[in-house]
Amino acid sequence: xxxxxxxxxxxxxxxxxxxxxxxxxxxxxxxxxxxxxxxxxxxxxxxxxxxxxxxxxxxxxxxxxxxxxxxxxxxxxxxxxxxxxxxxxxxxxxxxxxxxxxxxxxxxxxxxxxxxxxxxxxxxxxxxxxxxxxxxxxxxxxxxxxxxxxxxxxxxxxxxxxxxxxxxxxxxxxxxxxxx
Numbered sequence: 001x002x003x004x005x006x007x008x009x010x011x012x013x014x015x016x017x018x019x020x021x022x023x024x025x026x027x028x029x030x031x032x033x034x035x036x037x038x039x040x041x042x043x044x045x046x047x048x049x050x051x052x053x054x055x056x057x058x059x060x061x062x063x064x065x066x067x068x069x070x071x072x073x074x075x076x077x078x079x080x081x082x083x084x085x086x087x088x089x090x091x092x093x094x095x096x097x098x099x100x101x102x103x104x105x106x107x108x109x110x111x112x113x114x115x116x117x118x119x120x121x122x123x124x125x126x127x128x129x130x131x132x133x134x135x136x137x138x139x140x141x142x143x144x145x146x147x148x149x150x151x152x153x154x155x156x157x158x159x160x161x162x163x164x165x166x167x168x169x170x171x172x173x174x175x176x177x178x179x180x
Contacts, residue, residue, distance in 0.1 A: 020065055028058020087139045094132040101125045140165055140174075 032051035039047060104125065108118045159166050161178040172179055 020069075021062055024058045024062035024065065028055045028061075031058065087136065090132055090136050090139065094129060094136065097125055097129045097132060101129065 032054035035050050035054050036047050039050060042050075101122065104113070104118065104121055107113045108115070113121075157166060157168060158164065159173040159176060159178060159180070161173060162176040164173060164175040166173055166180065170180060
């Protein structure tokens with residue numbers, strides 16, 4: 001989490017907005033104070049336990065309130081999930097397809113799958129893997145497409161040997177293996 005996101009105010013929280021947690025905290029503190037004031041000639045440890053129980057009851061009430069509000073959709077909405085960059089998604093899918101090819105080859109070697117089924121499934125998986133690799137290669141050639149603000153283009157430069165785009169922190173070219 002960056003400091004920019006951790007310090008942003010909620011849209012519905014103004015400078016003086018009162019929230020449910022404030023109400024439950026104040027109510028539990030008032031209940032603890034009243035319980036201590038009404039208990040006469042009581043051991044100090046019992047007073048501490050009594051006030052702790054009152055505050056704990058307030059926190060339980062807050063948790064129950066949030067649960068019921070969440071169940072009925074009245075609570076705060078969760079922040080949107082971070083968007084996954086297209087290249088990361090393609091790389092993840094490529095890894096899964098290649099893993100599936102290995103598992104399919106293992107199943108054929110152990111006799112769990114027939115040769116005809118293996119040919120059909122292997123052909124489909126290899127076609128998908130090649131398409132994913134081509135998409136990844138296209139994405140590597142156009143790094144600015146993933147970052148609309150151009151940050152990816154500023155981070156990468158071209159290899160002196162083959163001209164392929166490489167990351168700024170790379171020590172070797174991903175395409176030709178030349179030392180940078």
